[in-house]
Amino acid sequence: MKFDTPAGPNPIDKGRVIGIAHDRIDGPAKVTGTAAYAYERHDAAPNAAYGWIVGSAIAKGRIAAMDLTAAEASPGVLGIVTHANAGKLSKGNMNTAHLLGGPQIEHYEQALALVVADTFENARAAAALVRIDYAPEDGKFDLAAERLNGVIPPQGFGGPADTKAGDFDGAFAKAAVKVEQTYTTPDQSHAMMEPHASIAAWNGDKLTLWTSNQMIAWSVGDMAKTLGIPKENIRFVSPYIGGGFGSKLFLRADALLAALGARQVGRPVKVAIARPQIPNNTTHRPATIQRIRIGADKDGVIDAIAHEVWSGDLPGGGAETAAQQTRLLYRGENRMTAHRLVTLNLPEGNAMRAPGEAVGLLALEVAMDELAEACGVDPVELRIRNDVQFDPEAGPQRPFSSRKLVECLRAGADRFGWQRRNPKPGQVRDGRWLVGMGMASAFRNNLTEKSGARIGVDGSGKVIVETDMTDIGTGSYTIIAQTAAEMLGVDLDQVTVRLGDSRFPVSAGSGGQWGANSSTAGVYAAAMALRAKLAEKAGYAAEQAQFEDGLVRMGNQSQTLASLAGAQGLWAEDSMEYGDLDKKYAQATFGAHFCEVGVDMDTAEVRVRRMGGAFASGRILNPKSARSQVIGAMTMGVGAALMEALDVDTRFGFFVNHDMAEYQVPVHADIPHQDVLFVDELDDKSSPMKAKGVGELGICGAGAAVANAIYNATGIRLRDYPLTIDKLLKAQAA
Amino acid sequence: MKPFTYERANSVEAAAKAAASVQGARFIAGGTNLLDLMKLQIETPTHLIDVNRLGLDRIEKTEEGGLRIGALVRNTDLAADTTVRRDYGVLSRALVAGASGQLRNKATTAGNLLQRTRCPYFYDIRMPCNKRKPGSGCGALKGMSRSLAILGVSDACIAQHPSDMAVAMRLLDAQVETMGADGTKRAIPIADFHLLPGETPHKETVLNAGEIITSVTLPKPVAGTHVYRKVRDRASYAFALVSVAAIFGKDGTARFAFGGIGAKPWRTAEADAAASEGAKAVAQAALAGARTTEHNDFKRPLVERTLASLYRQQEARA
Ligand SMILES: Cc1cc2nc3c(=O)[nH]c(=O)nc-3n(C[C@H](O)[C@H](O)[C@H](O)COP(=O)(O)OP(=O)(O)OC[C@H]3O[C@@H](n4cnc5c(N)ncnc54)[C@H](O)[C@@H]3O)c2cc1C
């Protein structure tokens, strides 16, 4: 099915199941521990041996010599995979560094060997006996020091590296009010709960992998490419995923090494990347340096805006597209954005929840707060004045598909009690706490990706959906079941959803907040095909058939789904593909964040007191799981603002704080109260679901609201994230 | 983890003897620190002696009017003990400021005193670290040292002692009671219990091989307002950047001990003596000889400010 004209009325509009808050249908399995995650698939792959990864102790250089004698002689060892015995390996399209390094070493903790043994402990103990002599080479690890060596990066999901419209320099020079500041954000780790984990088993030349992966088809493709075997010979199974946030978008070392280990020892092998290995072995969100210039009139109306971003990655890697939102969020006829990429020999940078905007808004929305103050305009009002209903780079001929930023700002401000904010910083005290309020706009692109599904009705009238879509804790199972139930007129408990298996039709996968809208649209397409088949079997005209209560109706006739499906069942498969509606219309999701913080007047400890937000993301398919996504993302925004940072040791070239004790993310006590409002919106240009993404919107701008609240509480403006006690104390002393 | 043998001791004497007679033996209590370190091969004991069932899990009054806390009393139980809460409030508060509920349920008095540093270079066995591998150098000194110590440090090591409980015990002038391999008992003032790194940061306490901690005694309660203030990067479940344990007397006197800044739980007579002069003077006295890096120099002002906060609260109470 092709979606190339705006959606008209359709069966989803009924809103009998879609749009209703439902518990996650996979919830009971998860809370009772019966949902088996990749590393626990003893049922499917009994007798698996254990693999332990040996990671590089240097960031750049070569293996001079490798001595496996002691490790091989260690108890229980079945085999050791290294570059020397793994056979010819290519590199996946989505990988920047090789998943198995050697003799060349591309980054610290890059996998150099997999030790396979009969028990986990034996594998780990033997891994410590692998002797590697290194020939280290100098590397580059300091983004700030390399900044001037930045080059134009390759184009990724974020569009071109540079954009411009009008004459920024001229307009900025003439502007009545100017803001010109530089902001920095650190490297961050996804810190999802479940580590990367896989079990591999070979049957002849056929590989089955039970794994934890957000993008099944990408990763099957990259496994095939890396091993040099046909895709058809590979099956990925990934029904449950304990979080990913982008770190499981790609084939990673656990998957490849499990496959290589299993091939070498001739039995299934399971591999998890141990928690302290994750930050340096896998991907992370790259650090940025961002320069923002805004020129406005004295009322704060923007005439010129520029956002330049520097980030680093390994050779062949990509940039953090942190200027993305600045292309679309505010008005201004004279504008430019630019991204520059420097080569760093740190581990591989890549997508983490809302790549681009999550850190871009940490800069832009603080700059807007600075502009509000410079103009003496309320920060909410400033954003309303700078709203624009079309792509400001392209002009009015490219309107937004739907854009309710102003509605979100107004509704959010009302609910939060924004009018009680004292605009003068440092005025409000509550005991030992200096109290402040801050806000920020939320913005995240809306991407739509081709997505397929297969849907069937069995002889008892039950509905089954199969797609390789993944549920990374987001609620995919539930919204897909809701979509199927709505389309076929059955109750939710009549629907079984099967996900994350490469034998199922290829879906959009979970990434870029496109998963919910795109994958349900794929189910919609398949369900339309099935409705046509059912109607035809019933002898009804497809356009007139009604699907409700387990029946197909036309006029006063009806037949049950069960009888139409028959003992064989009836199946249909289709996918949703997209035309150029995203070219004709700018598509994005919007919102407004509000935050109140307390800053200890002596120790400068920052504690969030409450957060609130209003969001417009098209149709909200399941308000309960959508809210969970938003509050989780707001929490991550607090982490970005206050504590999350991978500390780079620029001598050794690695992230020092590579475990969960040292890489801090918010705990319950950090997040006292969050309020979420969804503003009514249907987007008929996004998909037949009239939905947009919501899984990433909540992080976008949340941290800036915290930063702005700190400023309002204290009068201290920090521009280098995270905003920790040491920085606050230093700024106060200065 | 390297293979090791395990035994469950059935008397304190037997435990001490076994520990002295097997090269590379270690006691295991709650295991919340030791097992983590074993998994990373930072600790590689050949033999574990389980001391959990030696009856060292009682809290009793001493003849001197103090309290004897068994070495195996769990942190949770100690924090909740009614006598501790009434008479040694600072200890209870310090305990609950540490780790998480689950960890405190397992963690013991002796294990907490002996927990090892959280220096990130100590935790990555590929990095130089004099404490883990004597003579290999100190990765932290010119590296990332934000969380590390500024007092009692040396060129060889700037690791912090991470315990909260031990800071309160230092404030309370606790004594660590032990039994040696030959059965001799001794009581070590907590001030002398932990060693400064000097040239030998791998030597962390005065305990001899095989010497087992049997209990910690507290002297008679110290009257006054007991407070423990822990400053950290998030609201819970993080080690202290700076912590202050204090008892404010009615007469303007006070005593202070500090966590997060010292190579061991930190207390000085000079700081206590400056109590009547306020936070700035106390901080100055406590920080005499402090040595900072560019990453942890914020701990200096933070000590003063944490004290200022405590003084402010104290004034509000009065
Ligand atoms: C994630 C995490 C966060 C934490 N946060 C904090 C915090 O915020 N504040 C804090 O103070 N602590 C914190 N801790 C540390 C925790 O308090 C310690 O791990 C715990 O107190 C150790 O006690 P244990 O009984 O488990 O010791 P074990 O791990 O069993 O032993 C530790 C050491 O003590 C020795 N030992 C044990 N008993 C005896 C004995 N009777 N005689 C002689 N030697 C003995 C062992 O041989 C070993 O060397 C944290 C720990 C973790 C894992």
Ligand code: SF4
């Ligand atoms: S500070 Fe101490 S523990 Fe840390 S690296 Fe240096 S020697 Fe090791």
